[in-house]
Amino acid sequence: MHKTLFIFCSLIVALSAVVTKTVGAKAPDQPNILLILVDDLKPALGCYGDAAARTPHIDALAARGMRFNRAYCNQAVCAPSRFTLMLGSHSTSTGLYNLGSHLRQVLPKAVTMPQYFARHGYRTESLGKVFHIGHGNQGDPQSFSVPHFKDKVIEYLDPASTGGGKLTREEALFTNQKLGQIRSLPRGAAFEAPVAKDSDYADGRVAAETIRRLQAAKARREQNGTPFFITAGFVRPHLPFSAPKKYWDLFDPDKLPMPSNEQAPQGAPVVAVKRGGEIKAYKPVPERGEISELLKRQLIHGYYASTSFVDTQIGKVIQELDRLKLAHNTIIVLWGDHGFHLGDLGIWTKHTNYEQANRIPILVIAPGVTRPGDSTGQLAETVDIFPTLAELAGLKAPPGPQPIDGISLVPVLKDSTARLRDHAFHAYPRKILGRAIRTERYRLVEWRNPGQAADAAQYELYDYQQDPHETRNHASRQPEILKQLLGKLDKYPEAVGRGKRRPK
Numbered sequence: 001m002h003k004t005l006f007i008f009c010s011l012i013v014a015l016s017a018v019v020t021k022t023v024g025a026k027a028p029d030q031p032n033i034l035l036i037l038v039d040d041l042k043p044a045l046g047c048y049g050d051a052a053a054r055t056p057h058i059d060a061l062a063a064r065g066m067r068f069n070r071a072y073c074n075q076a077v078c079a080p081s082r083f084t085l086m087l088g089s090h091s092t093s094t095g096l097y098n099l100g101s102h103l104r105q106v107l108p109k110a111v112t113m114p115q116y117f118a119r120h121g122y123r124t125e126s127l128g129k130v131f132h133i134g135h136g137n138q139g140d141p142q143s144f145s146v147p148h149f150k151d152k153v154i155e156y157l158d159p160a161s162t163g164g165g166k167l168t169r170e171e172a173l174f175t176n177q178k179l180g181q182i183r184s185l186p187r188g189a190a191f192e193a194p195v196a197k198d199s200d201y202a203d204g205r206v207a208a209e210t211i212r213r214l215q216a217a218k219a220r221r222e223q224n225g226t227p228f229f230i231t232a233g234f235v236r237p238h239l240p241f242s243a244p245k246k247y248w249d250l251f252d253p254d255k256l257p258m259p260s261n262e263q264a265p266q267g268a269p270v271v272a273v274k275r276g277g278e279i280k281a282y283k284p285v286p287e288r289g290e291i292s293e294l295l296k297r298q299l300i301h302g303y304y305a306s307t308s309f310v311d312t313q314i315g316k317v318i319q320e321l322d323r324l325k326l327a328h329n330t331i332i333v334l335w336g337d338h339g340f341h342l343g344d345l346g347i348w349t350k351h352t353n354y355e356q357a358n359r360i361p362i363l364v365i366a367p368g369v370t371r372p373g374d375s376t377g378q379l380a381e382t383v384d385i386f387p388t389l390a391e392l393a394g395l396k397a398p399p400g401p402q403p404i405d406g407i408s409l410v411p412v413l414k415d416s417t418a419r420l421r422d423h424a425f426h427a428y429p430r431k432i433l434g435r436a437i438r439t440e441r442y443r444l445v446e447w448r449n450p451g452q453a454a455d456a457a458q459y460e461l462y463d464y465q466q467d468p469h470e471t472r473n474h475a476s477r478q479p480e481i482l483k484q485l486l487g488k489l490d491k492y493p494e495a496v497g498r499g500k501r502r503p504k
């Protein structure tokens with residue numbers, strides 16, 4: 001063969017190898033991915049130092065890899081938080097702030113994390129609560145290779161919980177029924193504790209189906225090398241705290257931690273502080289007036305019992321992953337979609353820019369990269385998971401087209417002392433949009449709608465070294481710190497308004 005022609009042919013072969021590798025190829029060393037999502041799970045876990053928690057399976061999982069001690073969601077409510085995870089984009093970059101926000105109306109060409117992996121040869125599957133379904137939202141079928149395995153979020157076994165089997169408000173919202181008439185429906189119970197099997201509730205069934213999917217995925221990988229990206233979404237400890245009695249029985253309610261400070265922070269703007277809200281959608285929480293001490297204790301008991309229930313389901317999935325000998329080439333991530341107030345600051349559930357609603361657990365077990373028992377103080381955000389998993393799988397950084405706000409945390413997975421950023425960003429739109437910067441020591445919240453002048457802003461500043469429970473807004477007392485943190489916040493582009501798209 002002529003020498004030039006030979007070089008040309010070799011180039012073609014090499015080029016086609018590159019093309020094959022980047023478009024849909026299955027490299028034999030591509031790791032599988034198991035992404036475990038837990039609804040409304042704050043770090044009320046043994047591995048995060050919560051002495052009241054009974055979470056042996058999640059604790060054992062944490063001991064296998066990296067625990068992020070300073071991880072934050074990007075917006076403390078289900079649907080937007082899951083969009084930030086799946087897109088790698090802050091809600092302030094997309095305008096996807098609401099439970100009913102439609103991903104494909106706002107970003108029709110977005111490439112979600114599972115879509116990106118599917119383009120690189122992965123079979124992507126989803127089970128349970130992954131994208132938020134309800135409040136008019138139908139999820140995002142195009143993110144996955146096969147139809148979504150859907151199960152309930154709001155679920156009752158005890159007829160007394162539903163007034164004898166009536167459709168309750170939250171059941172209707174989460175199943176897209178009677179959306180215009182929610183207030184005319186009865187409230188369901190905030191908790192129930194029947195004698196029941198795990199599989200009587202959605203999380204038990206999602207665990208069982210995830211186990212079947214892992215078995216099939218293992219066989220598929222052996223047959224044709226296809227790696228899997230399985231997302232399993234568990235719904236407890238989201239309200240209602242419906243969990244089998246045996247999980248309630250793990251706790252002595254008198255020994256559970258009660259809120260130490262139920263006052264709003266002194267000097268906090270009115271807009272920042274939540275009263276009532278989601279918790280009042282459940283009986284017997286009074287629709288007006290105070291929650292009794294007994295009921296507070298029952299709700300806290302329900303949160304911990306629900307967390308133990310979900311912990312056991314996650315344990316079953318991990319046990320099967322081990323039995324199938326998939327652990328050596330499967331990356332496991334566990335993520336809570338946002339935190340949860342249990343009466344602290346007088347607040348219940350989420351929807352705030354305070355610490356309890358925004359701090360989340362993130363665990364990453366990456367074979368050959370993380371080390372057992374490691375932990376880090378690196379500030380991490382939900383949006384970082386997409387770029388991190390891409391790098392771990394040997395893929396290029398996610399290219400969008402949606403704005404990618406996350407960074408790969410792989411350097412931290414390799415060395416827990418590495419530092420990639422000095423703060424985490426999050427936002428919550430109450431009547432006004434609040435955008436926040438959380439550093440190791442401080443949190444700044446700026447309350448100002450997009451387009452409003454800076455002098456219209458209201459500020460909160462918390463110093464977690466001096467005042468770990470946010471008892472006082474320090475904004476007017478520490479102008480130098482406020483200015484320094486505003487300098488960090490001002491580096492972010494102006495937020496997209498609600499219901500708007502960023503202009504091209």
Ligand SMILES: [Ca+2]
Pocket residue numbers: 039040077078238337338
């Ligand atoms: Ca949630």
